Amino acid sequence: MISDFYQLPRYQQRSFVPEQINLSDAKEVVGLFEQLLKRAIHSTKELEQWLKDRSELQAALDQQGSILYIRMTCQTDDPKRVQEYKHFIENVVPAIKPLEDKLNRKYLELSNKFPLDKRRYEVYGRAIQSDIKIFREENVSLQTKVALLSQEYQTICGAMTVIFNDAEHTLPQMAKYFLEGDPHLRESAWRATAQRRTKDKNKLDELFDEMLILRHKIAVNAGFQNFCDYQFRAYHRFDYAPEDCKKYHAAVEKIVVPLWKEILEKRRQEMNLSVLRPWDLEVDPLGRPPLKPFEEVKELISGVEKMFTKTDVELGKQFQEMNQLGLLDLSSRKGKAPGGYQSTLAEARKPFIFMNAVGLDGDVRTLLHEGGHAFHALACAHESLYDYRHGPMEFNEVASMAMELLGGEHINIFYNPDEVSRSNQNHFEDIIGTLVWVAVIDCFQHWIYENPRHTREQRYQKWLSIRERFGGSFIDWSDLDEFHKTLWHRQLHIFEVPFYYIEYAIAQLGALQLWQKAKRGKAEVLAAYKKGLSLGGSRPLPELYQAAGIKFDFSSQTISPLMEAVCRELRVE
Numbered sequence: 001m002i003s004d005f006y007q008l009p010r011y012q013q014r015s016f017v018p019e020q021i022n023l024s025d026a027k028e029v030v031g032l033f034e035q036l037l038k039r040a041i042h043s044t045k046e047l048e049q050w051l052k053d054r055s056e057l058q059a060a061l062d063q064q065g066s067i068l069y070i071r072m073t074c075q076t077d078d079p080k081r082v083q084e085y086k087h088f089i090e091n092v093v094p095a096i097k098p099l100e101d102k103l104n105r106k107y108l109e110l111s112n113k114f115p116l117d118k119r120r121y122e123v124y125g126r127a128i129q130s131d132i133k134i135f136r137e138e139n140v141s142l143q144t145k146v147a148l149l150s151q152e153y154q155t156i157c158g159a160m161t162v163i164f165n166d167a168e169h170t171l172p173q174m175a176k177y178f179l180e181g182d183p184h185l186r187e188s189a190w191r192a193t194a195q196r197r198t199k200d201k202n203k204l205d206e207l208f209d210e211m212l213i214l215r216h217k218i219a220v221n222a223g224f225q226n227f228c229d230y231q232f233r234a235y236h237r238f239d240y241a242p243e244d245c246k247k248y249h250a251a252v253e254k255i256v257v258p259l260w261k262e263i264l265e266k267r268r269q270e271m272n273l274s275v276l277r278p279w280d281l282e283v284d285p286l287g288r289p290p291l292k293p294f295e296e297v298k299e300l301i302s303g304v305e306k307m308f309t310k311t312d313v314e315l316g317k318q319f320q321e322m323n324q325l326g327l328l329d330l331s332s333r334k335g336k337a338p339g340g341y342q343s344t345l346a347e348a349r350k351p352f353i354f355m356n357a358v359g360l361d362g363d364v365r366t367l368l369h370e371g372g373h374a375f376h377a378l379a380c381a382h383e384s385l386y387d388y389r390h391g392p393m394e395f396n397e398v399a400s401m402a403m404e405l406l407g408g409e410h411i412n413i414f415y416n417p418d419e420v421s422r423s424n425q426n427h428f429e430d431i432i433g434t435l436v437w438v439a440v441i442d443c444f445q446h447w448i449y450e451n452p453r454h455t456r457e458q459r460y461q462k463w464l465s466i467r468e469r470f471g472g473s474f475i476d477w478s479d480l481d482e483f484h485k486t487l488w489h490r491q492l493h494i495f496e497v498p499f500y501y502i503e504y505a506i507a508q509l510g511a512l513q514l515w516q517k518a519k520r521g522k523a524e525v526l527a528a529y530k531k532g533l534s535l536g537g538s539r540p541l542p543e544l545y546q547a548a549g550i551k552f553d554f555s556s557q558t559i560s561p562l563m564e565a566v567c568r569e570l571r572v573e
């Protein structure tokens, strides 16, 4: 049962936002912002109350946006849901953006007059200063256009289906054929999927071209040379710079790509092939049938609940409650948007998980991952300041990826011992693959936005050369150029959340650190994990990592020993 989100009890009674307000009505919402803008403040105490009221309004709006987004992604082919979401981002979001900026300015002015606790408001203040610095009124309409184009990307991808084996499949549903032992079946499923994607190739390229122009313009309007520098500020990346990302690319090329090649070479030998083709990468190399951890989504839910409980009783209870409240929508069906995500209903202060589960090993890992995000939202639900009730993305993904590793220790709930080691081996190989893929995607985006005037053809060529740099040519793509050069089209982040990707690598390295430490003492690591999560976004990144007992660092110094540990794990299996 999916929840009627509007029925969820709020974490706290509203005291500023009226009960009857229609949060999709821009006029009503603007009225509340104006009240906050006009309010006279005479003391630190009144300023803190003002911040609480602002938080309440932010949470109410955030929840409204989330509900509309969730409803739409659960059924992208329902025009009413699409329309309601569109209405919100076309009307409410742009109407409040300039007012948010005015509130930020008022906050800075007031906090100079009525001093607040420095440590408590340090992170809040620096984010606001940065937002003020990059805000431009003329960018609001451009940002709305980008948001609408993002939504078009969802619709285009959500509508993609393939007729295969006489049945219509969503693209996530096609993934199961890539695990089939019969190479012809695999190849034809892969080709059918790739052909379906390339059918929309021009549409997606056009969409991206438009986004690129808009994003570059937004950056220039805000006084930046390119969108990369702008986006680092917009994402509040205060603790690292584009240069650090480039160092990461170099470290991956040197330390991780050789491992990745080793893994692929082992696979090639085991499969007894002269070369690996793109459809040979996911099947079991020893010809065993695919792991089938569950048939029905309800088995997935009850198994993962047991895994969480074994990891930590409190976390198990939290997951159970989410299920009871209807906060899980996990099965794949036509019209549902691709992928998986966790979203937080900011007034209820409850998490929601969205997935496209079809009965694969990866589904169990995904649910562990999104479960980690959900625990994060619950761990900082007590925080009174809305802005502190979510962490920075570089730490959010530690919450989720660490849960894949720590919770993953109990995957025997689904498997026998042989299957356990297969699943673990897959997971660690995936981690290596992901560290490489992040470098590819990140490197590509740096190039795109540093060279905004490139042509489509140059973009394809650059993509292929970056693939080559990071070991992509170890797989034989001959005669598949058309598919290879558009491979990035399937990476939602490039379209919807540009530059949001390096976080996965930074956080994976954090999660691996926790996994290493857990070998020496699990209870301690879980306590530190929860401590880190409970801080939400109230402290700078290095301190969040420190609270969780790990180091915020993604240089070769951190990568090298962790890769050695992963190698040991892979050889033991």
Ligand SMILES: [Zn+2]
Binding pocket: 369, 373, 396, 397, 400
């Ligand atoms: Zn995540």
